[in-house]
Amino acid sequence: MKALLTRRYMFPASHRLHSDEMSEQENRDVYGKCNNPYGHGHNYVIEVTVSGQVDGQTGMVCNLVDLDDFVKTQVLERYDHQNLNLLSEFANLVPTTENLCIAIYEIVNRGFKSAHLEKIRIEETMMNSFEYAGDNGL
Amino acid sequence: MKALLTRRYMFPASHRLHSDEMSEQENRDVYGKCNNPYGHGHNYVIEVTVSGQVDGQTGMVCNLVDLDDFVKTQVLERYDHQNLNLLSEFANLVPTTENLCIAIYEIVNRGFKSAHLEKIRIEETMMNSFEYAGDNGL
Amino acid sequence: MKALLTRRYMFPASHRLHSDEMSEQENRDVYGKCNNPYGHGHNYVIEVTVSGQVDGQTGMVCNLVDLDDFVKTQVLERYDHQNLNLLSEFANLVPTTENLCIAIYEIVNRGFKSAHLEKIRIEETMMNSFEYAGDNGL
Amino acid sequence: MKALLTRRYMFPASHRLHSDEMSEQENRDVYGKCNNPYGHGHNYVIEVTVSGQVDGQTGMVCNLVDLDDFVKTQVLERYDHQNLNLLSEFANLVPTTENLCIAIYEIVNRGFKSAHLEKIRIEETMMNSFEYAGDNGL
Amino acid sequence: MKALLTRRYMFPASHRLHSDEMSEQENRDVYGKCNNPYGHGHNYVIEVTVSGQVDGQTGMVCNLVDLDDFVKTQVLERYDHQNLNLLSEFANLVPTTENLCIAIYEIVNRGFKSAHLEKIRIEETMMNSFEYAGDNGL
Amino acid sequence: MKALLTRRYMFPASHRLHSDEMSEQENRDVYGKCNNPYGHGHNYVIEVTVSGQVDGQTGMVCNLVDLDDFVKTQVLERYDHQNLNLLSEFANLVPTTENLCIAIYEIVNRGFKSAHLEKIRIEETMMNSFEYAGDNGL
Numbered sequence: 001m002k003a004l005l006t007r008r009y010m011f012p013a014s015h016r017l018h019s020d021e022m023s024e025q026e027n028r029d030v031y032g033k034c035n036n037p038y039g040h041g042h043n044y045v046i047e048v049t050v051s052g053q054v055d056g057q058t059g060m061v062c063n064l065v066d067l068d069d070f071v072k073t074q075v076l077e078r079y080d081h082q083n084l085n086l087l088s089e090f091a092n093l094v095p096t097t098e099n100l101c102i103a104i105y106e107i108v109n110r111g112f113k114s115a116h117l118e119k120i121r122i123e124e125t126m127m128n129s130f131e132y133a134g135d136n137g138l
Numbered sequence: 139m140k141a142l143l144t145r146r147y148m149f150p151a152s153h154r155l156h157s158d159e160m161s162e163q164e165n166r167d168v169y170g171k172c173n174n175p176y177g178h179g180h181n182y183v184i185e186v187t188v189s190g191q192v193d194g195q196t197g198m199v200c201n202l203v204d205l206d207d208f209v210k211t212q213v214l215e216r217y218d219h220q221n222l223n224l225l226s227e228f229a230n231l232v233p234t235t236e237n238l239c240i241a242i243y244e245i246v247n248r249g250f251k252s253a254h255l256e257k258i259r260i261e262e263t264m265m266n267s268f269e270y271a272g273d274n275g276l
Numbered sequence: 277m278k279a280l281l282t283r284r285y286m287f288p289a290s291h292r293l294h295s296d297e298m299s300e301q302e303n304r305d306v307y308g309k310c311n312n313p314y315g316h317g318h319n320y321v322i323e324v325t326v327s328g329q330v331d332g333q334t335g336m337v338c339n340l341v342d343l344d345d346f347v348k349t350q351v352l353e354r355y356d357h358q359n360l361n362l363l364s365e366f367a368n369l370v371p372t373t374e375n376l377c378i379a380i381y382e383i384v385n386r387g388f389k390s391a392h393l394e395k396i397r398i399e400e401t402m403m404n405s406f407e408y409a410g411d412n413g414l
Numbered sequence: 415m416k417a418l419l420t421r422r423y424m425f426p427a428s429h430r431l432h433s434d435e436m437s438e439q440e441n442r443d444v445y446g447k448c449n450n451p452y453g454h455g456h457n458y459v460i461e462v463t464v465s466g467q468v469d470g471q472t473g474m475v476c477n478l479v480d481l482d483d484f485v486k487t488q489v490l491e492r493y494d495h496q497n498l499n500l501l502s503e504f505a506n507l508v509p510t511t512e513n514l515c516i517a518i519y520e521i522v523n524r525g526f527k528s529a530h531l532e533k534i535r536i537e538e539t540m541m542n543s544f545e546y547a548g549d550n551g552l
Numbered sequence: 553m554k555a556l557l558t559r560r561y562m563f564p565a566s567h568r569l570h571s572d573e574m575s576e577q578e579n580r581d582v583y584g585k586c587n588n589p590y591g592h593g594h595n596y597v598i599e600v601t602v603s604g605q606v607d608g609q610t611g612m613v614c615n616l617v618d619l620d621d622f623v624k625t626q627v628l629e630r631y632d633h634q635n636l637n638l639l640s641e642f643a644n645l646v647p648t649t650e651n652l653c654i655a656i657y658e659i660v661n662r663g664f665k666s667a668h669l670e671k672i673r674i675e676e677t678m679m680n681s682f683e684y685a686g687d688n689g690l
Numbered sequence: 691m692k693a694l695l696t697r698r699y700m701f702p703a704s705h706r707l708h709s710d711e712m713s714e715q716e717n718r719d720v721y722g723k724c725n726n727p728y729g730h731g732h733n734y735v736i737e738v739t740v741s742g743q744v745d746g747q748t749g750m751v752c753n754l755v756d757l758d759d760f761v762k763t764q765v766l767e768r769y770d771h772q773n774l775n776l777l778s779e780f781a782n783l784v785p786t787t788e789n790l791c792i793a794i795y796e797i798v799n800r801g802f803k804s805a806h807l808e809k810i811r812i813e814e815t816m817m818n819s820f821e822y823a824g825d826n827g828l
Contacts, residue, residue: 038773041731083728176359179317221314455593497590
């Protein structure tokens, strides 16, 4: 009886899309308005999907309290109300939502042990979303 | 030309999370507020996903009228406006949303013959959802 | 420069619609499925709308932290994961969402002093909502 | 580092469900109100999901500007504010949302080369949606 | 204790925006794509807001069953899955959503007697909505 | 026949809440995480509500094309993908969403002449919104 559990979290943050490996003109061509020098922001909605056997006694894949505690201390405290460009993982990596998705996947996959991480999905706006499911993903 | 069709249904119900196999203290530790003795409730949103060949003549995976009739008589009449703890399937099973998901999957999988059941997804709140796709699931 | 601020909160709870002043048959006629003896539940979404001058220095109608603190301690702690029928304000009052709306209005209106309460709106389901704006309301 | 990108688009259109291969009575039996002679309409919400390696330099699966340009010129210009029954692809095919999903899949799969098309999902209403993922789909 | 109750309903329909009092060119200039000769459609979401004293015995502004019965027989049966241009009220009136809003207001205001009609709001798409509150409205 | 028309627009932007009239400590006390020095961002959803007589010939309060043109050139071009703190109207004014709401109200009220501006509403996140209706507002 393997089931999936998906939990949503939300945090606002800002970012600027700019790659040091490209010229100013290339940056403007690739990122358009997202390249403006002073950044802009989003309300990121994060969905964490984990899977596991439904425990015969508790009836749960894992305790939501454990997942919330992990995500709050390891993910939200790191990203909530931040400028993503200033974080160490984006020192040499453009903070696109694809890369943010991978960064959050790696934090949860490495540290959360109460269930198996299936994927991370991020809604950047109500019109765009991204998913990352690890190396064996998709 | 195999396609998927997903249909949403909604019903309110109440439940209390409590396992007779655990002590009072263990119940409070595991379920927190969800263990309060008089129960609480949710607007459950159910998504039924079925698949099949798109019929060359009708252009449909299956007739929505058939799916609605089945779900209304076999699922909604059973759960709508009920206290889940009082239903026979939860006599010895904690009515978590994981277990509700499995119970509804089994009803639809056993009785609905107009298309192949892919999965049942339940939104317990706008922040939590659960999915079950059967033994071969995921 | 008078502006409105609306903040949403969510809590699950259960209730049963039943009036001691009516016969069993009248109760069933008036409340239908909502009268079933063991109750059912909802994810109530509460919207608190307050108004006030936008402060020239802070640029705010009132501090959201103050509103959150008030609502969490005075409203959510009282109703979250509860059976509404067991609360003292519903000892002689049917816990319809209209009456819940009025009860929450009175708590906020009496106790929250950082801005003027305009109204309380509750979404019982995504198809139903209720509003109460006090004696001078509407 | 393979990731998924999903982008939503919306267009209103009208259709009538009617198959020339069936009698008037069969059409009414199969399609019900959707068979009324003068058609009805929907706000179709289209989700295009593509996948690919996250580019090491740009941090993107593909440029959203390219996807938007393709979908606007090849999909939205064709279907937006149209009567689907009058389009050539529906000359001999009932314009159900299943068939619309397949038609859009084929346009994007044939013409969009900046990432791999995973699937097309269409919300016909907030209660119904359909997905098509090609011959190897699901 | 006067409160407001708002109930949502949804129906798909098609329309074409075209005024016989204007030339072909004027129609195209005013209505753009909405003037294409074969029509297009929407999922209209209707919100009916009524007000009244909260009944001391039942705790309700009015019984939702009564409102649902009225709206289903008098509004949804008239408009659901229809081509609005063919209805008698739009014989000499362009079926814009403004005019649809007024037409539904007049039906509910004339016929529904269990509570006071405050307003009708229609979401034509998730980006557009319209409200009408009668002669004394706004 | 006076009706209301509401149109939604969306843009991402970043801001930092900080008042030069307060000390560092006061700023941290008042704005909390919103005061972090490098800013954060939101997907702002703007709702513009205008009113007017429904034109007897066109059936419209005003042409949505006119409203869209105005908002795109006068509002979205100014705020979309910007850092609000760098704009001239926020040189001496904290860019709270209350103040952004007033700034947009003034632009639309001054420049849009095809209908009467009723109010501007901004959703900062799905949990917070603000409204401003001018000097005679509320």
